[in-house]
Amino acid sequence: MEQFNDEKKREGKSKWLILLLLLITFGAVCITIWALFFREPDVILSPDYIPPETEEHAQTLPNDSGDKMQSEDGGGSVSLTYSNQVAIDLSKEQAYLLFANPGKSNQDMVLQIVIQDTVIVQSGAILPGHQVLTLDLLDGKASMLVPGGYEGKFVILYYNPDSGEKAIVNTEIPIQITVTE
């Protein structure tokens, strides 16, 4: 009788174990299928028209005369003031930099910070006569970084202030990025 009970208990345990294994297997297969076929690619597209919002961290450039550069009708003129050193604070999810679109430019700008082909920062519109010293990291990008040094680049997109259309010309600047916790 006791032996019969033991056997029954073991049988019951085995059933639960099989059920648990089945559930875990099913879950793992589901995750694999999602990762292979349904996970969205991690891509940020550059806007073809100027974003409607101006960059919230943009400040007026001090001592800027605002005298415009000469520009051919249909052409463009921009002036860039920048440092190629950028610091990122992971706890605040912010980048600290120096980038200005002086008043003599006749184009609005959008600044991206790119590391290994991944856009981690994309500003709003930076109008002539403004600078940014701080920019927010895009959602979820802080978790892709670890403390240390990275080589990256600024990608600067220019937009006609009247039509809002992106110019045919853009600029890339290699930068050194220091990431801290």
Next chain:
Amino acid sequence: MKKALTVLLAVLLILSMSTVAFAAAPGDSENIDVTGKYNSTTTEGTVYSVDITWENMTFTYNETTEKIWNAADHSYTVVTTGEWDKTTANITVTNHSNATVTATVNYSAVEDTGITGTLNNTEKTLAAGVEGKPQEADALVATLTISGTPTDAVTNTGVKIGSITITLS
């Protein structure tokens, strides 16, 4: 039977827990980084100041079709000629920094437009600015030259046929 099923499930579990990896197929190329080293001691970060100007980058291809009446066989001979309103546009990069800047200009064409763009004078190391002489700042002038006959992909409202990237390093 149960033991066999348990073992089978355990094997399935181990297999399904493996990480998804994308292996290179035979014949795929493999990138090997080549590292160059450059030691520089800098007491403070340089602030760069660079001006970029570009001329009108709209190029218009004007096509004229002429139908010539052939009296002998009562038919038309169609003669089509075309030319660009202009074929060149300049891009100028001027360095107003107190440090050298290397400017590189690159043109990337959109495919299937039938239009070719070539740049001359694509790279130059621009000298640092001289104190009190902003008008003498070193500059690179690159010229984009357009040629070819547009395909049907190019419309009369205008389409993007390429883009120019200026790299400052």
